[in-house]
Amino acid sequence: MSRTDKELYALIADGDKGTLEEIYDKYEKLLYSFAIKLSGDATLAEEVLQEVFIKIWTHKAVYQEKKGKFSSWIVTVTRYTCIDLIRKRKDENVSLEEETDIPEEQDPSTEDLAEWREQGQLIRQAIRNLAEEQTIMVDLFYFKGLTQREIAEECNLPLGTVKGRIRLALKHLNSELSNIQEKGGVHDV
Amino acid sequence: MYKECEKVIDYFNGHLTEQEAQAFEAHLETCEDCQEELRELRELTEHLPLASEPVEPPAEMKQNVLDAAFTAGETTDEEPEANEDKSSSSVDRYKEKQAEKRKLDKPAWLMPVLAAGLIFSLMGNMYAVFQTTQSDEDEAPPVESTDEVLQRVQLQGEGTNANATAAMINQGTEDMLVVQAGSLDPLQGDEVYQVWLINDDQPYRAGSFKSNQQGEGAVAYSMAQLQSEGDWDAIAISKEPNANSETPQGEVMMSSEL
Numbered sequence: 001m002s003r004t005d006k007e008l009y010a011l012i013a014d015g016d017k018g019t020l021e022e023i024y025d026k027y028e029k030l031l032y033s034f035a036i037k038l039s040g041d042a043t044l045a046e047e048v049l050q051e052v053f054i055k056i057w058t059h060k061a062v063y064q065e066k067k068g069k070f071s072s073w074i075v076t077v078t079r080y081t082c083i084d085l086i087r088k089r090k091d092e093n094v095s096l097e098e099e100t101d102i103p104e105e106q107d108p109s110t111e112d113l114a115e116w117r118e119q120g121q122l123i124r125q126a127i128r129n130l131a132e133e134q135t136i137m138v139d140l141f142y143f144k145g146l147t148q149r150e151i152a153e154e155c156n157l158p159l160g161t162v163k164g165r166i167r168l169a170l171k172h173l174n175s176e177l178s179n180i181q182e183k184g185g186v187h188d189v
Numbered sequence: 190m191y192k193e194c195e196k197v198i199d200y201f202n203g204h205l206t207e208q209e210a211q212a213f214e215a216h217l218e219t220c221e222d223c224q225e226e227l228r229e230l231r232e233l234t235e236h237l238p239l240a241s242e243p244v245e246p247p248a249e250m251k252q253n254v255l256d257a258a259f260t261a262g263e264t265t266d267e268e269p270e271a272n273e274d275k276s277s278s279s280v281d282r283y284k285e286k287q288a289e290k291r292k293l294d295k296p297a298w299l300m301p302v303l304a305a306g307l308i309f310s311l312m313g314n315m316y317a318v319f320q321t322t323q324s325d326e327d328e329a330p331p332v333e334s335t336d337e338v339l340q341r342v343q344l345q346g347e348g349t350n351a352n353a354t355a356a357m358i359n360q361g362t363e364d365m366l367v368v369q370a371g372s373l374d375p376l377q378g379d380e381v382y383q384v385w386l387i388n389d390d391q392p393y394r395a396g397s398f399k400s401n402q403q404g405e406g407a408v409a410y411s412m413a414q415l416q417s418e419g420d421w422d423a424i425a426i427s428k429e430p431n432a433n434s435e436t437p438q439g440e441v442m443m444s445s446e447l
Contacts, residue, residue, distance in 0.1 A: 004422070004446065015262075021255060028246055030238065037241035046250055050257045057258040068231075075238050080203040113243045115436075123240040141198070142234050148198040163198055167226070170233035177236075181438055182430050 005070035009063050012056065020057055027071075030116075031078045038082045038143055044089070048082045055081070083145035126176040134169035141166045197226045228349065232440060339364065344426060344443035349374075351404075353443050355384075355424050357412070364412040366395055370426065370443070373400040379431040382406055382442070386415070387423040395424070397432045421447045 005026075011019040031052065035045035052074070055061035061077045063070055127135055133155070140146045140154055151166075152159045193216035199205050200213050217223050337359045344353040353370035368384050376382070381399055385392040396410035425444035427437045 017255075017259060020258065021251075024251060024255060028251065029243060030241075032246045032250070033241040033244045034238045036244050037238075042244070042247075046247070046253070049246075049250065050254045053254050053258040054261040057262045072231075072235060079238075083203065116239060116243055119236070119239045120242060123236060127240065138237075141202070142237055145202045147202065147204045148195070151198075160195070163195070163226075166198065167229065167233075170230070174233055178430060 006065065009070060013059070020053065023056075023074075024053060027074055031074065034075065034078055035082045038079065038145070039086055044085060045082075048078060048085055051081045051085065052078050079145065086145075122177060122180050126173055126180055129176045129180075130169065130172055133165075134172055137165055137169035138173055141169075194220065194223055197223055197230070201227065201230050235440065340447070342424065342445040342447060344370075344424065344445045346441070346443035349442055351442055353426055355445070366410040366412060366424075367407070368396065368398075368410075368424075368426070369405075369407040370398075370400070371403075371405050373404040373406055373442075374428070375402075375404070376400055376428070380439075381429050381432045383427050383429045383432070383434060383437070383439075384408060384410065385425045385427065385437060386421045387425060388421055390422075392425070392437055394435070397429070423447055 005023070008019050008023055012023065028049070031049055032045055035048040036042055039045055039048070052061075055077060056063075056074075063073050067073050127138060130138070136155065137151070140151050146154065148162050149159060151157070151162050155162075155165075157165065193213055196205060196209070196213050200210060205213060217227070339357040339359050341354060341356040344355060350372040351370060351374065352372055353368055355366060355368045358365045358367055366384070366386070370382065373382065376399055381397040383397045384395040386395045387393070393415060395415070396408040398406040398408040400406040423444055423446045425437070425441045427434075427441045428439040430438055
């Protein structure tokens with residue numbers, strides 16, 4: 001790429017509309033898909049993107065290098081925004097099962113998504129391989145973004161043990177993921 | 190009210206008020222446990238967005254989103270020039286460009302690699318420069334004689350103590366990439382640390398190494414082995430399940446722009 005995200009971001013901060021568009025093009029599909037994953041709601045996902053790009057353009061969300069990579073940052077802003085909007089709606093009682101009614105998937109022939117799909121499958125498989133309570137923990141914590149107290153209530157756990165459970169679930173998820181990658185070898189030539 | 194260390198989860202999920210978040214960040218400066226926990230949470234969740242099924246956004250969404258952003262920009266701050274024509278024509282321009290890109294820039298064999306670039310950028314907090322060999326065990330980096338250092342960078346990673354330097358060294362007719370790392374996490378099984386040189390979002394293998402008991406590792410890589418030459422954007426080190434990854438499978442531990 002000729003210009004890094006960091007350079008692009010600097011131009012956005014200077015009010016360069018074309019650059020915002022460039023960033024938009026680059027992240028549109030990922031952020032949109034992610035917001036749908038989080039909310040299970042395509043209409044809400046569109047609002048999330050709108051909100052995210054308003055925040056970026058009006059400097060309500062400010063990227064700094066010390067916050068890590070730009071891509072991680074914009075994903076995090078999207079996650080917060082989505083969690084926030086869902087809370088404001090408060091209408092849906094998003095449960096684990098609802099993940100299945102994701103809107104129709106895009107044309108699978110688009111090959112540049114192959115890697116993303118593969119990785120996504122591995123990650124979803126890894127999540128499925130977890131013990132049920134750990135799957136729920138990952139979902140409530142990361143994808144639903146509940147507060148510690150809410151997770152404690154939802155799972156009937158003392159507040160103080162929630163952190164440890166989350167950590168354990170995520171660690172298992174990651175070792176599960178390494179296992180699958182080693183065995184599945186989708187990428188191992 | 191619970192004590193600061195109990196706020197990591199709510200901080201991570203963005204549930205603290207601005208004031209609470211500030212207080213927590215102040216605490217974070219001095220609390221290594223919290224730093225570590227936060228780092229771990231970030232690391233362990235970094236790839237989770239990829240669990241989303243790719244969904245094609247509605248065609249009109251781009252226009253709506255950008256219009257909303259630009260309109261908000263006009264009402265909130267200066268930036269008086271609203272230029273409808275420009276924005277619609279540039280949308281077309283971008284669409285064309287995108288279509289072109291799809292057709293021209295991406296031969297079929299390249300596509301997974303390009304997508305890996307996206308994934309790569311999501312998984313990693315750090316990017317870096319050069320290349321190394323597949324020589325396994327720790328190797329003393331060749332930093333002697335009259336070799337000339339062409340470029341030297343410090344690789345960094347978020348939330349890790351590991352550190353590394355990479356140097357491109359000219360040895361007579363040959364260029365060598367030398368990477369030295371310390372404070373590395375221990376590896377398990379076949380895991381290796383893999384060095385990548387990145388050009389246009391595409392990672393090239395540039396040597397791998399294992400860490401010793403002291404968490405140190407190094408590798409020297411002859412640039413002549415690389416299938417691509419030229420303008421490296423970044424160098425990165427990732428932890429890979431084995432020494433055969435053609436694209437980064439594991440987390441990027443450290444990186445630097447070149």
